[in-house]
Amino acid sequence: MQGDYLFYVKVGWLITTLFLIIFGTSYTYNRTWLRNGIWFNLFFYSFWLALALTILSTDNNAIIYPVGFLFLFVVFCIGLAFSLQAILLLWNAALVWRRESHSLANSLTLYLGIGILLLPFFTSLIRNHLPVFWADLFTTFPALCILYAIFWFYNYLTVLVLYQLYWPRHNKDFIIVLGAGLMNGDQVTPLLAQRINKGIQFYQRQSQKTDHAPKMIFSGGQGGDETIPEGEAMRQYAVAHGVAVNDALAETTSKTTYQNMQFSKKIIDDSPIKKPKTIFVTNNYHTFRAAIFARSVGLKAAGIGSKTAGFFLPNAVMREYIAIVMRQRKLHLIMVVLMFVFSLLLVILSLHSDWIANWIQAVRQFLDNL
Known part of the structure; x- marks a missing residue:
């Protein structure tokens, strides 16, 4: 078991180093590439995974248990913030409305907070009043779109924060x-x-x-x-x-x-x-x-x-x-269409799992006859 851990530790740090090199090269060449966020996050999470494997490989409970409790505490805090996101957004909206104009641009957190609160009700309404096929489609497709938007928003936050890490020399014209x-x-x-x-x-x-x-x-x-x-x-x-x-x-x-x-x-x-x-x-x-x-x-x-x-x-x-997002709207529109097609196929296959079983059986028979 110890030997397996050491192998995974070496692989983990090798992958982490590779992602760091790719990120460093990409970021040095062009700090405005959105892909920098993807490479950095791959490095960031692979680093913590490699570190966790390294700690586990020590087989030292005096280190493993405190670090494990700290990890669970961080996960709990993230989960708590995520579960309270609608309340936090509405609280921010109230602050903005007291101090700024009530424009659309200043109301995004308000609309997003309301949307998050209403999402379960809309989902329940769709599930209870539409046929199974349409209910599955109209819940699966929006869920994929939401996950897609969250992924790119998190990636955007990453590159935005990384861009702040700049201390220019005092030699400007x-x-x-x-x-x-x-x-x-x-x-x-x-x-x-x-x-x-x-x-x-x-x-x-x-x-x-x-x-x-x-x-x-x-x-x-x-x-x-x-x-x-x-x-x-x-x-x-x-x-x-x-x-x-x-x-x-x-x-x-x-x-x-x-x-x-x-x-x-x-x-x-x-x-x-x-x-x-x-x-x-x-x-x-x-x-x-x-x-x-x-x-x-x-x-x-x-x-x-x-x-x-x-x-x-x-x-x-x-x-x-x-x-x-609007600067790359064509790319995102293509992805939305692909997600709709994928959702459609996923719903069809989930409702007709017998098709998959029959197809697998047909492939097996074909291979047996060769």
Whole structure:
């Protein structure tokens, strides 16, 4: 038995190392690949499995029992959070509604929480009022779609967290600060101020360390309810908070994050600096998708994120996830169609298991006659 454990331990650590190498290579090449999340999770869980096998191989109860109880406690906490997810979502929705506008974008946790609470009732209703075939189909297919969405949401959370692990060197030539809506037509909102302050903080630290002050590009056009462009309002705020006038540039044309990157890149390209080093600043929940846009316009820039109020994060992260999904909607639509076909086949086979038995019997007879 001990020899078997040692064999599995070696295999476990070999697989873990392989996944780590694949993840490291992929992440180093392109930090905006969603597949990085898959490789990291394969490494992460294989690591804990290999560690568990290693602990079991010691056959030392003084180590095995405490670690086992700790593992059960962690599993219990995860299970408790999962079972209370609807309540937690509705609690977050109540906080958001007290502090923010009652828009669709700020109501995602509310709708999701209500949906989770109503799901068992809908399932029961389908089971009790539809024929068995349709009841099985209309419960199996949505279940597969939910699992698919959860898988990609968890993967997205992984890459979003991984993207935050970035500490740029203070050798930048440009800092792009992405805009957001203004308050009262011309005032920087608290959320936007967090972005600007994060950029100013980097600007001041680099200036003190290297005597090379980067140029700050404040990117944002003028909305229909705004009296001045966001970029100009941001520039004025930054100058009032210690950024030199000559170091503060306003990009006032963009309307989207893609255009933020596109038009800011044009300003950088028009500068006399060869091979400029650039970073961008936005809120932490937005860094990953913004990095995708930066790469798509050919801008070599990684992002740093400013902190976001905890109550605001769930809705913001869900919005970002939906936006990421919509970028690959054709792929996901194909997967939904395939899941429907698979659900259909699964239901047919489960209701007609005799078909499988007959098919297996026919194959056996065919092989016996050869």
